[in-house]
Amino acid sequence: SGRSIIISLEKMKNVRQFNKAAQTITVESGMVLSQIHKIVENDNLFFPLSLGAQGSCMIGGNLSTNAGGVNVLKYGNTRELCLGLEVVLPDGEVCQFGGIDAEPTGLDLRGAFIGSEGTLGIATKIAVRLTPNPQDVQTILISFPTMRKAAETVSAVIAAGIVPAAMEAMDQRTIEVIENHIPSGYPTDVGAVLLIEVEGLPDGVEIETLRICEVAENHEALEIRIAQSSWQREALWKGRKGACGASTYLAPNYYLHDTVVPRSELANVLDKVNQLAAENDLMLMNVFHAGDGNLHPLIVFDAEEEGTIERVHSVAAEIVKISIEAGGV
Secondary structure (H helix, E strand, C coil): CCCCCCCCCCCCCCEEEEECCCCEEEEECCCEHHHHHHHHHCCCEECCCECCCCCCCEHHHHHHHCCCECCHHHHCCHHHHEEEEEEECCCCCEEEEECCCCCCCCCCHHHHHCCCCCCCCEEEEEEEECEECCCEEEEEEEEECCHHHHHHHHHHHHHCCCCCCEEEEEEHHHHHHHHHHCCCCCCCCCCEEEEEEEEECHHHHHHHHHHHHHHHHHCCCCEEEECCCHHHHHHHHHHHHCHHHHHHHCCCEEEECCEECCHHHHHHHHHHHHHHHHHCCCEEEEEEEHHHCEECEEEEECCCCCCHHHHHHHHHHHHHHHHHHCCCC
16 A cells, blocks of 8 residues: 556657548657647648647646647647547556547547546557648737736627637736746736637638727727737747746746636636735736636745645635636536
């Protein structure tokens, strides 16, 4: 009792099959996510799973946690992107769940396995669906006086029938720490920003961009910037994906939360979470996938300070409670 085994799959990082015509790739589960992106980009294809940790996380870990990321609003979680997998069960039996061919018969064991966090077996090969690169992409940075106005804009954009590829939100403290350490072109004198990306056919992208801008203006947007080059777009995304890492410039430790609430409750939940942190003298950064209501309140603290860990855990439990009471998970 008390003993455990660590199984590392980091050396299992080969491509097993790449079918450009069928737009699928099968890789071993130790392959780093960003490597999949690099392999397919020269063939005008991309893998929509996009995470802040994509330079270090492995596809097997993405599978086991059913990871989402910034493109989940349009493309779904790992479960929607994974076609099939080879799994080794606890007794050593090797099984195939799902597949890249016709719809498999029987129970959806593929769907049941994804997100099981290592409790059902170990995935060794993973086949995923790729997508052609969109013909046009527009990246929009919109600043607001308050996070409430940003959150209301998110709900209004979706209500208008627009589904961007991504809608990310950052509060003032997050913007400041990013600009101080990963300069990305964000305004630092605002309450919140939305980073929105629209993609598709050129005419459709232009129309949706204009409609998003109109919605934002109706919700007291302070400034609207549209990236004018690929490097501007990359800089904006580099800042967003580096936000958690940048938090360590404020304090040595952070506790990252991951709850989902209805979009209509975003503003109310954020107000409660911020008030809770203030009452307990804890620093909070809010950076999250606003499009699907996926919150990431980041408690930034110094674990060496006496009594801090206890307060962090107490507030952490309360953040989850607030989210669940708002109808979230």
